[in-house]
Amino acid sequence: MAVAVLAAKQSRDPHTQVGACIVSSENRIVGIGYNKMPNDCTKAFPWDKEAASRLDTKYPYISHAELNAFVNKTVVDVRGCRIYVTLFPCNECAKIIIQSGIHEVIYLLDKYPDKDETRAAKRLFENTGIHCRKFKPKNEKDPVDFYSVFGANQEQSN
Numbered sequence: 001m002a003v004a005v006l007a008a009k010q011s012r013d014p015h016t017q018v019g020a021c022i023v024s025s026e027n028r029i030v031g032i033g034y035n036k037m038p039n040d041c042t043k044a045f046p047w048d049k050e051a052a053s054r055l056d057t058k059y060p061y062i063s064h065a066e067l068n069a070f071v072n073k074t075v076v077d078v079r080g081c082r083i084y085v086t087l088f089p090c091n092e093c094a095k096i097i098i099q100s101g102i103h104e105v106i107y108l109l110d111k112y113p114d115k116d117e118t119r120a121a122k123r124l125f126e127n128t129g130i131h132c133r134k135f136k137p138k139n140e141k142d143p144v145d146f147y148s149v150f151g152a153n154q155e156q157s158n
């Protein structure tokens with residue numbers, strides 16, 4: 001999860017930085033990603049959350065951290081791997097996770113539990129038997145500030 005948090009820090013999204021890290025059954029990191037605009041689109045698209053038209057917000061353009069972790073993977077097959085994500089995945093990322101054969105999702109924050117995208121993702125995971133669990137730092141003296149990517153108050157937001 002520390003690697004996912006570090007990856008999130010690369011994100012230019014001014015509101016929510018997300019990181020993802022795929023780890024094999026042998027505990028090797030095989031993919032890392034963060035939420036970003038597609039290559040060569042960085043300047044062309046807005047980071048706004050709201051606008052008169054959804055087409056003028058970031059949402060139709062942003063490439064999610066999980067997708068980028070898959071795009072960046074260093075192995076052909078990620079079946080049996082687990083994925084660490086700093087934010088509970090949306091339904092679109094849940095579909096990629098399921099189709100790829102990832103068997104466990106470990107998330108840091110469930111910031112948007114009432115969004116349809118999150119609820120649909122949970123249904124997808126439940127129906128496919130993918131184990132989801134909230135990450136718990138091993139001890140309170142852990143040197144990584146796991147919640148720093150979201151600001152001080154986000155831990156309570158789920």
Ligand SMILES: O=c1[nH]c(=O)n([C@H]2C[C@H](O)[C@@H](COP(=O)(O)O)O2)cc1CO
Binds near residue numbers: 013058
């Ligand atoms: O699973 C995810 N993966 C991921 O990378 N994201 C990204 C998309 C956006 O850049 C950001 C969410 O933005 P916001 O919190 O402002 O709505 O997080 C969002 C989700 C969950 O929706």
